[in-house]
Amino acid sequence: xxxxxxxxSDAIKNLVNxxxxxxxxxxxLLTISYRISDVESGAYLLRQGNKTDMCFIILMGLxxxxxxxxxxxxxxxxxxMRDDIVNVQSGLIEFADHNIQALSQAKIAYLSHxxxxxxxxxHPAIGRAxxxxxxxxxxxxxxxxxxxxxxxxxERICHFICELCLRQKKVELMxxxxxxxxxxxxxxxxxxxxxxxxxxxxxxxxxxxxxINIDKRVLTIxxxxxxxxxxxxxxxxxxxxxxxxxxxS
Amino acid sequence: xxxxxxxxSDAIKNLVNxxxxxxxxxxxLLTISYRISDVESGAYLLRQGNKTDMCFIILMGLxxxxxxxxxxxxxxxxxxMRDDIVNVQSGLIEFADHNIQALSQAKIAYLSHxxxxxxxxxHPAIGRAxxxxxxxxxxxxxxxxxxxxxxxxxERICHFICELCLRQKKVELMxxxxxxxxxxxxxxxxxxxxxxxxxxxxxxxxxxxxxINIDKRVLTIxxxxxxxxxxxxxxxxxxxxxxxxxxxS
DNA sequence: CGTAACTTTGATTAGTATCAAAAATGGTGG
DNA sequence: CCACCATTTTTGATACTAATCAAAGTTACG
Numbered sequence: 200x201x202x203x204x205x206x207x208s209d210a211i212k213n214l215v216n217x218x219x220x221x222x223x224x225x226x227x228l229l230t231i232s233y234r235i236s237d238v239e240s241g242a243y244l245l246r247q248g249n250k251t252d253m254c255f256i257i258l259m260g261l262x263x264x265x266x267x268x269x270x271x272x273x274x275x276x277x278x279x280m281r282d283d284i285v286n287v288q289s290g291l292i293e294f295a296d297h298n299i300q301a302l303s304q305a306k307i308a309y310l311s312h313x314x315x316x317x318x319x320x321x322h323p324a325i326g327r328a329x330x331x332x333x334x335x336x337x338x339x340x341x342x343x344x345x346x347x348x349x350x351x352x353x354e355r356i357c358h359f360i361c362e363l364c365l366r367q368k369k370v371e372l373m374x375x376x377x378x379x380x381x382x383x384x385x386x387x388x389x390x391x392x393x394x395x396x397x398x399x400x401x402x403x404x405x406x407x408x409x410x411i412n413i414d415k416r417v418l419t420i421x422x423x424x425x426x427x428x429x430x431x432x433x434x435x436x437x438x439x440x441x442x443x444x445x446x447x448s
Numbered sequence: 449x450x451x452x453x454x455x456x457s458d459a460i461k462n463l464v465n466x467x468x469x470x471x472x473x474x475x476x477l478l479t480i481s482y483r484i485s486d487v488e489s490g491a492y493l494l495r496q497g498n499k500t501d502m503c504f505i506i507l508m509g510l511x512x513x514x515x516x517x518x519x520x521x522x523x524x525x526x527x528x529m530r531d532d533i534v535n536v537q538s539g540l541i542e543f544a545d546h547n548i549q550a551l552s553q554a555k556i557a558y559l560s561h562x563x564x565x566x567x568x569x570x571h572p573a574i575g576r577a578x579x580x581x582x583x584x585x586x587x588x589x590x591x592x593x594x595x596x597x598x599x600x601x602x603e604r605i606c607h608f609i610c611e612l613c614l615r616q617k618k619v620e621l622m623x624x625x626x627x628x629x630x631x632x633x634x635x636x637x638x639x640x641x642x643x644x645x646x647x648x649x650x651x652x653x654x655x656x657x658x659x660i661n662i663d664k665r666v667l668t669i670x671x672x673x674x675x676x677x678x679x680x681x682x683x684x685x686x687x688x689x690x691x692x693x694x695x696x697s
Numbered sequence: 698c699g700t701a702a703c704t705t706t707g708a709t710t711a712g713t714a715t716c717a718a719a720a721a722t723g724g725t726g727g
Numbered sequence: 728c729c730a731c732c733a734t735t736t737t738t739g740a741t742a743c744t745a746a747t748c749a750a751a752g753t754t755a756c757g
Contacts, residue, residue: 266594269680274594288583291576292687297590323572327540330579333586334537340589341546345515345523348596348641352745383703392597397745399705431518438541601713632735643714648737664722704753711746721736727729 206258210282218328245299260305266297275390303381342436357430380418455507459531467577494548509554515546524639552630591685604640606679629667
């Protein structure tokens with residue numbers, strides 16, 4: 200399927216551009232064998248406790264990583280979207296104790312760690328690019344900890360929406376401030392350490408205050424500046440090289 | 449100062465062992481120039497917003513990374529201790545938007561990113577070891593998100609104590625279950641997304657229930673199993689190769 | 698058209714924050 | 728060694744955010 204292959208090479212191009220990789224390195228990345236598969240919303244790419252020798256590149260749709268506690272509560276620890284390279288680090292630590300699931304219908308490229316690390320050995324710059332990738336994931340995780348630990352429900356939700364919107368904006372042309380929003384309120388709650396009921400109430404407030412609107416799985420940001428302020432959101436932690444025109448102060 | 453140098457080579461040996469680095473690689477690491485300095489509790493190794501070309505290896509004492517929000521609230525996003533290699537990743541992302549401060553009096557080795565990445569270029573396995581280091585930091589951060597997002601104050605505190613205790617146990621022989629505990633209740637609160645007052649009350653409960661005791665900046669774990677249970681703590685996320693004898697089920 | 702998943706609303710409660718102040722501790726200079 | 732000061736811990740009283748429980752409404756889907 201030529202379309203799928205293009206999606207993969209786009210994702211790789213993204214890594215190449217972000218990290219100033221050479222044409223040779225880009226080619227090397229493209230030689231890695233892969234398997235592309237469409238998964239349904241909710242499908243598991245990886246199950247808590249299981250090992251895997253695969254890493255995933257998201258070509259379409261969203262995925263999320265989550266962890267289930269002893270008492271059954273769930274915490275979502277990452278949302279991933281188009282062009283994101285997910286789960287490389289489990290090739291380093293042999294164990295990633297969380298689930299990875301599709302959040303919407305999604306198209307995923309599967310690559311084996313072995314193949315990746317073979318290429319990395321021959322092209323250290325690729326290793327460095329992927330390492331940088333891990334560092335950015337860490338930076339995002341730190342921001343999440345701040346968000347969850349020290350912000351009110353309203354701030355958390357606004358911050359979360361800002362992040363997803365900017366990240367999406369980076370990888371695809373978006374019609375102004377509309378973003379596909381397949382997340383249920385239950386999932387938002389689990390990402391932010393809240394309950395679904397409370398998320399529902401805060402969303403209502405945000406609607407009433409004219410910050411956002413959610414309709415038919417599409418989120419519209421009505422007033423970005425208000426939203427950004429309400430979430431005390433600053434995008435530096437995403438480490439985008441290019442300026443996305445989203446921040447004023 | 450021969451003592452300090454030994455401390456540094458111990459820290460490097462730790463990295464070497466954890467990652468099966470060769471003798472050659474170990475030597476290469478030891479050729480990196482460094483500066484060792486003693487810092488007072490509270491001293492800043494790095495200030496939010498500033499750039500740095502230094503990475504730190506903790507030789508003695510504790511440090512913590514934290515971030516101050518717009519409203520003045522603080523979230524601690526990492527505690528680091530002996531042999532920890534801190535802030536390498538800011539050599540990759542050029543920007544680490546948080547403070548790094550000494551938590552107690554501490555002895556720190558400063559190494560420049562330039563030097564480190566020069567050695568990494570010649571010895572890819574070292575790069576991989578440091579990358580793995582970043583991956584483990586990420587794993588810990590994820591666990592913190594779960595802890596802060598989905599656990600009660602009591603669980604959070606117990607979990608936090610378990611983690612610090614195990615990590616300490618790994619790098620130095622500890623008299624049974626005693627651990628140096630320089631953290632103030634304010635700092636515990638900021639690490640766990642709580643208030644100091646509430647931390648104080650929970651600690652009182654933990655004392656009464658015979659789980660722990662804190663006296664003169666020394667924390668004693670009275671009943672590890674109870675503590676572990678109360679914190680729903682499982683150490684897998686720390687990715688220790690060796691079994692520390694701390695877990696039963 | 699029926700069922701399951703999700704959203705919305707209401708009523709109540711629990712956990713944690715906030716504010717305030719007293720007690721304890723640790724360090725410093727005299 | 729003591730007096731003093733700053734920091735930290737402890738306690739109490741109160742407020743409030745967000746959780747919990749329950750149920751009705753809505754939407755999506757086969």
